[in-house]
Amino acid sequence: MADLELPTRQGHAPDASLPRGLPGEIPITLTINGERRELHVRPWTTLLDLLREDISLYGTKKGCDHGQCGACTVLLDGERINSCLALAVTKDGCEVTTIEGLAAKDGALHPMQEAFIEHDAFQCGYCTPGQICSAVGLLKEGHARTREEIREMMSGNLCRCGAYTNIVDAIEDVLAKEAAK
Amino acid sequence: MNRFSYARPGSVADALREVSSSPAAKIIAGGTNLVDLMKYNVERPTHLVDVSRLPGLKAIEETQEGGLRIGALVSNTSAAYDERVKERYPLLSSAILAGATAQLRNAATTGGNLLQRTRCYYFYDAAVPCNKREPGTGCPAKDGVNRIHAILGTSEKCIATHPSDMAVALAALEAVVRVAGPNGERSIPMAEFHRLPGDTPEKDTNLGADEIILAVELPEARFTKNYTYLKLRDRLSYAFALVSVAAALEMDGDKVAEARIALGGVAHKPWRVPEAEKMLRGKAPDREVFEAVAERILQGAQGYGENDFKIELARRSVIRALSQAAAGTPQSQTDKRIQ
Ligand SMILES: Cc1cc2nc3c(=O)[nH]c(=O)nc-3n(C[C@H](O)[C@H](O)[C@H](O)COP(=O)(O)OP(=O)(O)OC[C@H]3O[C@@H](n4cnc5c(N)ncnc54)[C@H](O)[C@@H]3O)c2cc1C
Numbered sequence: 053m054a055d056l057e058l059p060t061r062q063g064h065a066p067d068a069s070l071p072r073g074l075p076g077e078i079p080i081t082l083t084i085n086g087e088r089r090e091l092h093v094r095p096w097t098t099l100l101d102l103l104r105e106d107i108s109l110y111g112t113k114k115g116c117d118h119g120q121c122g123a124c125t126v127l128l129d130g131e132r133i134n135s136c137l138a139l140a141v142t143k144d145g146c147e148v149t150t151i152e153g154l155a156a157k158d159g160a161l162h163p164m165q166e167a168f169i170e171h172d173a174f175q176c177g178y179c180t181p182g183q184i185c186s187a188v189g190l191l192k193e194g195h196a197r198t199r200e201e202i203r204e205m206m207s208g209n210l211c212r213c214g215a216y217t218n219i220v221d222a223i224e225d226v227l228a229k230e231a232a233k
Numbered sequence: 234m235n236r237f238s239y240a241r242p243g244s245v246a247d248a249l250r251e252v253s254s255s256p257a258a259k260i261i262a263g264g265t266n267l268v269d270l271m272k273y274n275v276e277r278p279t280h281l282v283d284v285s286r287l288p289g290l291k292a293i294e295e296t297q298e299g300g301l302r303i304g305a306l307v308s309n310t311s312a313a314y315d316e317r318v319k320e321r322y323p324l325l326s327s328a329i330l331a332g333a334t335a336q337l338r339n340a341a342t343t344g345g346n347l348l349q350r351t352r353c354y355y356f357y358d359a360a361v362p363c364n365k366r367e368p369g370t371g372c373p374a375k376d377g378v379n380r381i382h383a384i385l386g387t388s389e390k391c392i393a394t395h396p397s398d399m400a401v402a403l404a405a406l407e408a409v410v411r412v413a414g415p416n417g418e419r420s421i422p423m424a425e426f427h428r429l430p431g432d433t434p435e436k437d438t439n440l441g442a443d444e445i446i447l448a449v450e451l452p453e454a455r456f457t458k459n460y461t462y463l464k465l466r467d468r469l470s471y472a473f474a475l476v477s478v479a480a481a482l483e484m485d486g487d488k489v490a491e492a493r494i495a496l497g498g499v500a501h502k503p504w505r506v507p508e509a510e511k512m513l514r515g516k517a518p519d520r521e522v523f524e525a526v527a528e529r530i531l532q533g534a535q536g537y538g539e540n541d542f543k544i545e546l547a548r549r550s551v552i553r554a555l556s557q558a559a560a561g562t563p564q565s566q567t568d569k570r571i572q
Pocket residue numbers: 118119120259260261262263264265266267268269284305306309331332333334337340341342343344345346347348349396397398399444445446447471472473474
């Protein structure tokens with residue numbers, strides 16, 4: 053993924069002309085998917101744009117860019133947030149987990165990823181990274197048990213394909229397996 | 234987004250200095266409202282003061298008066314699920330959980346929630362006039378698209394609503410906002426925190442531009458049994474209130490001893506009418522009284538076309554919320570069926 057030569061900062065013409073290492077860039081440290089990184093960010097760069105455009109982690113999606121869809125959901129110090137509304141500079145020192153960081157080192161998928169496949173919990177897949185990160189956050193929070201509670205606590209992730217029923221099935225399945233442990 | 238410099242002060246005193254360093258400086262906490270508005274060029278700060286690491290503002294603590302102090306940086310999630318909040322101020326917990334989504338509540342802070350700005354479509358569109366965004370340019374909402382707009386306390390200049398759910402519960406609970414400024418600390422009661430638009434709709438609150446919210450303080454616990462937060466909106470979750478009602482009753486046997494009713498989604502601030510609340514004192518909680526109370530609360534309500542329906546919706550919501558509170562069956566924020 054990382055060596056794909058994709059044009060970056062499309063639609064951000066003024067930024068594209070900015071040279072690297074501007075005095076306005078601020079050094080920060082982020083641990084992204086377990087890897088500690090020293091980065092230089094412009095203060096107006098969102099965590100979402102940093103992930104996608106500066107370090108080529110394209111798994112996290114941009115849907116609305118305004119906190120209204122959940123496609124950009126990542127885990128920040130283990131808690132789910134909308135990365136489109138977080139300025140990267142304000143998250144200095146934090147741990148970020150994206151969809152790329154959920155599987156084990158040996159490639160074994162996270163139980164939530166397995167469950168999404170098992171239950172066919174997506175169609176186009178655009179919302180899926182956000183759905184899965186959100187669902188992993190939900191697991192950790194421990195406030196949702198029933199289907200109704202899962203639906204409410206997943207309301208921050210829209211799916212234009214309408215895969216909701218299977219998404220709830222997948223999460224319910226993982227919750228049940230966790231409870232049985 | 235415009236370009237800006239960035240500071241992360243290490244103390245409240247430093248933060249106050251940073252905030253006063255430029256008239257276009259702006260505080261950022263969770264960023265969930267400010268970053269959104271900056272992307273639309275509605276807010277254009279030249280200097281961002283990141284208060285999110287300030288020490289001492291992330292705690293929920295007991296006050297000397299027997300209440301609870303919720304630090305300005307406590308996330309909406311942490312406040313809503315705090316055992317003391319759930320037990321002693323269930324109305325507040327319920328209202329917070331009725332708002333936004335799990336992701337947003339994780340990032341959103343207590344201070345930022347109070348200061349979030351209106352969701353008026355024209356306010357959000359920097360290409361059109363708006364008195365709140367650019368004083369003196371006019372209010373296109375009055376004769377325009379205004380389904381979500383206010384029916385009470387409006388002015389010629391602005392008919393916007395305040396969108397917070399949390400603030401509605403805080404108003405009903407008579408919380409106090411603790412703030413720090415260049416001249417020290419002061420307290421602003423919730424009733425005086427948000428403003429009506431009047432001639433200066435650009436001012437949402439009575440917080441000074443050089444002040445910082447430190448905390449919200451709740452008085453000693455009351456209304457732990459007979460309360461509800463009823464929120465009505467265009468979809469069942471992840472939507473702002475068209476009308477919401479925080480209702481809290483203190484019962485004395487089968488009579489109401491004290492009542493608090495605050496409405497959201499209908500005005501530029503959480504809407505309370507103390508005279509209407511007093512009408513319940515000493516009365517048995519029945520539908521007839523509730524109807525009279527609702528009438529009193531909505532006295533003078535005015536629609537602007539698309540939001541005319543809110544008057545009747547608000548009236549019925551008050552009656553329903555009072556019934557829920559009296560019965561001790563608060564609205565579930567998961568099962569949205571209204572009982
Ligand atoms: C899609 C969407 C849906 C939403 N739905 C709801 C809903 O249903 N109900 C609801 O109530 N809310 C809702 N919200 C709003 C959300 O609750 C607010 O955005 C959030 O509470 C703001 O908190 P924050 O810490 O992120 O504030 P920020 O964005 O960081 O700041 C907001 C404002 O407060 C100021 N500020 C922040 N902290 C302080 C402080 N300590 N002292 C002085 N000034 C300060 C900032 O300068 C800024 O002007 C929604 C938001 C989105 C994006």
